[in-house]
Amino acid sequence: MICAGLDVGSRTIVLAVLDGGVVDSVILEAGLNPLRRCQELLADKSYRRLVVTGYGRHLVAPAVDGEVASEIRAYAVGARHLYPDCRTVIDVGGQDSKVTLLSDGGEVHKFEMNDRCAAGTGKFLEVMSNTLEVDIGELGDLALSASKVVQVNSLCTVFAESEVVSLISRGEESSAIALALHEGIATRIVGMVRRIGPKERVVFAGGAALNSCLRQLLGKKLGVEVTVPRDPQIVGALGAALLARARKRRRHIPIQSI
Amino acid sequence: MTTDYRQMWADLGIDLERHDALLGALPPIYQKAYLSQRNRPIGMQFFDFVVGDIHGIRVQELRQHAMNGGKVVATYCVFVPEEIVLAADAIPVGLCAGTQFSVPIAEEILPRNTCALIKSSFGFKLGRICPYVQTSHLIVGETTCDGKKKMFEILAEYHPVHIMEVPNKKSQSSRDLWRGEVAAFKGVIEKLTGNEVTGEGLARATKLVNERRRALQRLYNTRQVRPVPISGKDALLVTQVSFYDDVARCVQQVNALCDEVEGRIAAGEGVFPADAPRILISGSPMAIPNWKLHHLLETAGAVVVCEESCTGTRAFSDLVAENGGTVQEQLRAIADRYMQIHCACFTPNDERLDDIVRLAREYQADGVVHYNLQFCHTYANEAVKVERALAEEGIPLLRIETDYSDEDAGQLRARVDAFLEMIRG
Numbered sequence: 001m002i003c004a005g006l007d008v009g010s011r012t013i014v015l016a017v018l019d020g021g022v023v024d025s026v027i028l029e030a031g032l033n034p035l036r037r038c039q040e041l042l043a044d045k046s047y048r049r050l051v052v053t054g055y056g057r058h059l060v061a062p063a064v065d066g067e068v069a070s071e072i073r074a075y076a077v078g079a080r081h082l083y084p085d086c087r088t089v090i091d092v093g094g095q096d097s098k099v100t101l102l103s104d105g106g107e108v109h110k111f112e113m114n115d116r117c118a119a120g121t122g123k124f125l126e127v128m129s130n131t132l133e134v135d136i137g138e139l140g141d142l143a144l145s146a147s148k149v150v151q152v153n154s155l156c157t158v159f160a161e162s163e164v165v166s167l168i169s170r171g172e173e174s175s176a177i178a179l180a181l182h183e184g185i186a187t188r189i190v191g192m193v194r195r196i197g198p199k200e201r202v203v204f205a206g207g208a209a210l211n212s213c214l215r216q217l218l219g220k221k222l223g224v225e226v227t228v229p230r231d232p233q234i235v236g237a238l239g240a241a242l243l244a245r246a247r248k249r250r251r252h253i254p255i256q257s258i
Numbered sequence: 259m260t261t262d263y264r265q266m267w268a269d270l271g272i273d274l275e276r277h278d279a280l281l282g283a284l285p286p287i288y289q290k291a292y293l294s295q296r297n298r299p300i301g302m303q304f305f306d307f308v309v310g311d312i313h314g315i316r317v318q319e320l321r322q323h324a325m326n327g328g329k330v331v332a333t334y335c336v337f338v339p340e341e342i343v344l345a346a347d348a349i350p351v352g353l354c355a356g357t358q359f360s361v362p363i364a365e366e367i368l369p370r371n372t373c374a375l376i377k378s379s380f381g382f383k384l385g386r387i388c389p390y391v392q393t394s395h396l397i398v399g400e401t402t403c404d405g406k407k408k409m410f411e412i413l414a415e416y417h418p419v420h421i422m423e424v425p426n427k428k429s430q431s432s433r434d435l436w437r438g439e440v441a442a443f444k445g446v447i448e449k450l451t452g453n454e455v456t457g458e459g460l461a462r463a464t465k466l467v468n469e470r471r472r473a474l475q476r477l478y479n480t481r482q483v484r485p486v487p488i489s490g491k492d493a494l495l496v497t498q499v500s501f502y503d504d505v506a507r508c509v510q511q512v513n514a515l516c517d518e519v520e521g522r523i524a525a526g527e528g529v530f531p532a533d534a535p536r537i538l539i540s541g542s543p544m545a546i547p548n549w550k551l552h553h554l555l556e557t558a559g560a561v562v563v564c565e566e567s568c569t570g571t572r573a574f575s576d577l578v579a580e581n582g583g584t585v586q587e588q589l590r591a592i593a594d595r596y597m598q599i600h601c602a603c604f605t606p607n608d609e610r611l612d613d614i615v616r617l618a619r620e621y622q623a624d625g626v627v628h629y630n631l632q633f634c635h636t637y638a639n640e641a642v643k644v645e646r647a648l649a650e651e652g653i654p655l656l657r658i659e660t661d662y663s664d665e666d667a668g669q670l671r672a673r674v675d676a677f678l679e680m681i682r683g
Contacts, residue, residue, distance in 0.1 A: 055668050072676035096669060108680045113673055115659065 004047035005240025006066065007074065008034055008056030011094030011122060012207060015041055016237035018245060025234050030094075035060055051244040053236055055095065069243050071236050072100055072111050078239030079203040080106045082229050087199035090189060090218065090226070091236070092208035094122045097189055101196040112192040119155040120188035122208045127157050128181050131164050132174045140211035143178035152180040155188055179213065186217035193222060203227045205235040263314050266321060270392035277387045280359050281313065284547060291553045295489055297529050299522070301515030302492050308499050309547075316502065317389040323349055324393060329451045332394035334379055335402055336568045336599055337424050339592050340467050341578065342444050344505070345459035346451040351390055352501025353397070355379035356545030358662035360387060368409060373633040374661035375545060376405045383416050390502065391417065396450055398443075400424045402603040403636060420446050428604055433597055440593040444585075460588040464578045466505050471574035473512035474500060478571065480519045481563045482621050485528020486536070487519045490562025491552045497569050498546035530561040535681045537561065538618050540644065541629035541637050543568035548662060551629055551670075558674050564621040566614050567629070572599050602636035610640070611647040618653050624681045625654040627674075632661045654681055 002023075007014040013034060017024035024045070031037055038060045042050075050066035053074035061068045071091070079089045080102065089100040097120050101110040114120050129136040150172050154160045160181065167177050193202075202224055208214055209232035219226040229235055267277060288309055308316070320330050329348040333340075334355060343350040360381025361374060367384065368377055382388035391397070399410035400422045410419050422439045425432035444455050477496060480487055496515065500508050522528070537560050539551065544567065552562050564570065576598045579591040600610035618626055626648055628641050641657055648655045656677040660666055 055672065058671065068675070070672055070675035070679055072672070073679050096672065107683065108676065111673075111676060111680075113669070 001049065001245065002047045003241050003244035004042075004045065004050045005074070005237040005242070005244060006038060006042070006050060006052045006054075006060065006064070007071065007236035007240060008038060008052060008054040008060050009071075009094050009207075009236075010055045010096075011126075012233065013037055013041065013054075013056075014234055014237040015045070016234055016241045017045060017047055018238075018241040022234075022238065022241075025231070025237070027233055030056070035063055038064060047244075049244040049247065051240040051247065053240040067244070067247060069240055071096075072098055073108060074236045074239035074243065075205060076100050076102055076106070076108050076239065077242050078235035078237075079205060079229070081238065081242055082235070083201055083203055083227060086201045086203045086227075088193065088196070088202040090193060090202065090204045090209075091206040092120075092122055092189065092204075092214070093206040094126075097121050097192065097206075097208075099189070099192045099196055099198075101199065110196045112195050114188070114192070119157060120185050122206070124155075124157050124160070124185060125181075125208060125211065125214075127161060128164060128178070131161055132168075132178060134174065134178070137210070139178055140182070140213035140215075142175050143182045143213040144216065146173065146175040146179035148173060148176045150176045150180050152177070152184055155184050160184070182211075182213045182217055186214060186221055189218060190221045198222065198224070200224055201227055203229065203235075205229055205232040207233050209233075263318075266318060267313070267389055270317075270321075270389050271386055272389055272392060273386040276385055277313075280357075280387050283359060284309070284312065287547065287549075291491060291549045292495070295491065295529075297527075298492060299488055299515060299518050301511070301518045302495075304511045304515075305492070305495050305499055308503065309495070313389045316504075317393060319504065320349060320351065320390070320393045324395070329396070330394045331447070331450070332391060332397045334397075334406070335400045336573050337400050337402060337596055337601070338398045338422060339440060339443065339596055340505075341460060341463040341592050342440070342447050342455060342589075344463035344466065345455045346447045346453040347459075348447060348451050348453075349504075351394065353379060353382070353388065353390055353394075354498075354502075354546040355382070356498075356548030356662065358664075360385055361662060363387075367412065371633055372405050372409075373403075373542075373631045374663075375543065375631055375634075376403075376409050378545070378662065380409050380413060383413060396420055396446075398422060402601055403634070405633070424601070424603060426603055426605055428597070433594070436597055437590055437593040440589055440596070441586075444589060455585065457582065457585050457588060460585060460592070461580070461582050464580055464588065464592070466509075468577045468580060469509045470500060470505050470512070471577055473509050473516065474574040476516045477512055477519070478564060478574075480516065480523060483523050484536070484622055485526075485532040485534075486530060486561050486563055487522035487528055488515075489529050489556060490537070490539075490565075491549055491556055494544060494549065494552055494562070494565060494569065495546070497565070497573060498544070500573070501546075501569075530556075535560040535624045535678050536563045536622055538564045538566060538614070538621055538623035538626045539570070539629050540566040540614050540617075540626055541641070542631040542634050544629070545569065550660070550662070550664075551627065551658060554667070554670055554674055555627065558671065558678055560674075560678055563623060564617050566610075566617050568599075568601070571613070571617065572601070575599075602640045607640060608643075611643055614644060615647055615651050615653070618648070618651070623653070625656065625677065627677070628655060628657045630657065630659040632659050
């Protein structure tokens with residue numbers, strides 16, 4: 001049976017279609033009207049069952065005849081499918097960072113989310129890349145090229161931006177500033193990981209996992225190997241599609257049986 | 259009727275324009291959160307009426323009392339002993355501090371990084387939009403939190419304020435300090451009212467307030483049953499209203515509601531499916547009209563079965579001993595009862611941890627949601643110990659930190675959905 005998972009995030013919309021394996025996947029910007037964008041995206045897709053996850057799930061699901069699942073569960077299912085020995089999932093998305101501890105059997109055992117502000121999220125990196133006038137896709141590499149250490153003390157997106165502006169006007173290299181920003185966000189995420197008492201294997205997913213510097217810093221600070229899936233943005237949609245496939249049989253499916 | 263109220267509000271110095279906006283904002287919220295609920299007990303109609311008439315008849319009653327020479331004493335906290343106020347023929351009224359509406363007004367003076375409850379209460383006075391504040395002759399504050407403590411100093415520039423010092427430890431010397439505060443409060447109230455607080459007066463008031471505590475406990479007991487016969491939102495509203503309604507009337511209404519709800523239990527009727535996840539909420543108070551977390555949980559498929567908070571069990575859990583005796587003996591019994599409130603202002607406060615575990619069992623809770631008003635440092639830090647205590651018992655916990663605004667609804671929903679999925683397995 002062909003099943004689909006739709007991850008409606010604050011920044012991106014991701015679709016994964018399963019027929020045995022992943023047969024189709026799409027990543028779009030969420031834009032200003034995510035519902036319409038989802039409807040357009042699904043218009044020419046065929047599938048039997050759909051599960052919607054992500055920030056916009058309650059908005060979108062009723063309009064596209066889908067069921068809902070929280071992104072915590074969807075990422076857990078997706079990460080576990082890719083790595084059956086995964087016990088910890090770090091998901092840094094557009095406006096949330098989440099850390100989830102899975103039980104031996106793969107059930108969500110505990111989770112932590114960032115506070116309500118953008119500190120420590122993909123949005124933070126996006127704002128900072130604009131300030132540093134570098135493409136978001138190159139921000140991580142820029143930071144890794146730093147030859148000097150500077151300090152950014154604030155993780156508040158607004159305050160950090162003004163700190164960055166004053167560092168720029170002091171003549172600091174943009175690479176050093178970028179590194180400082182990544183240090184800050186990595187420390188914040190590591191704090192959340194420590195709170196749940198992480199177990200290996202640690203899987204890092206979500207859009208921010210595309211960032212090379214963040215990947216490296218998380219591994220270094222945690223002192224463990226951090227696994228990044230080949231396509232980290234798709235993990236939530238994949239998990240949702242897997243849940244769609246499993247829900248055909250009964251309502252609450254233990255993750256291990258998927 | 260409404261025109262009469264307008265004149266009354268004007269006489270009380272209310273900022274009518276702002277007040278109209280406040281009263282205009284409430285009905286749609288109430289419709290969405292309350293009136294849309296299915297299968298509500300008929301006994302809730304009284305409480306619907308109270309909310310619908312929130313600044314009407316009750317204010318008029320207080321004002322009438324004041325016109326007859328009586329006094330109205332406003333409070334924010336379950337530590338202020340109502341018995342003493344009632345014994346002097348004054349009327350105690352719990353002020354609400356639960357809306358975002360008055361927060362921006364307060365932020366003209368108070369720091370933004372202050373808990374919403376503090377800002378909301380201050381904004382009501384500063385903006386002149388609460389007829390209860392305006393009717394009152396005295397606001398009684400306390401020292402349960404540093405933010406409130408300092409806010410009261412500024413509030414005193416606008417309204418007569420008396421502060422009761424709530425100690426921070428549960429030692430004998432702290433108990434002595436608190437007994438002294440309670441005795442001094444008697445003097446303050448006698449001076450305000452010109453009435454002597456007598457042994458008979460205290461005994462009568464103690465009996466009355468205990469009646470309300472028993473009625474609320476009776477209501478909460480019905481929530482221990484599965485399926486639960488009353489929604490968490492409705493039960494929370496009853497507790498919230500009990501802070502400012504006439505005590506005797508409140509007792510009567512709550513008991514009438516209990517009769518009905520107990521009938522539902524006998525018939526096996528519930529307001530939610532029997533398998534709906536049962537949630538105990540613990541933490542910061544939810545002053546009226548703060549229904550945010552209950553609404554979120556109960557529209558996500560869960561049911562709130564108990565609140566371990568000042569707008570929950572802490573408001574009514576223990577009774578004052580009704581042994582009568584001298585004024586001194588009765589004041590001591592009153593003081594000792596209030597010292598049993600396990601507020602996070604105490605260190606250590608391990609009794610609260612025991613309460614949470616006990617209540618989770620008594621109310622058959624599937625999980626606990628720790629509710630923390632943002633910038634409420636005592637509860638935020640105590641949550642670390644709550645988390646440990648519950649982990650030891652194998653009870654799932656979700657920690658929520660929020661304020662009165664709606665801007666984090668999506669993020670909260672993500673946490674709540676994931677938590678409920680986790681509980682359901």
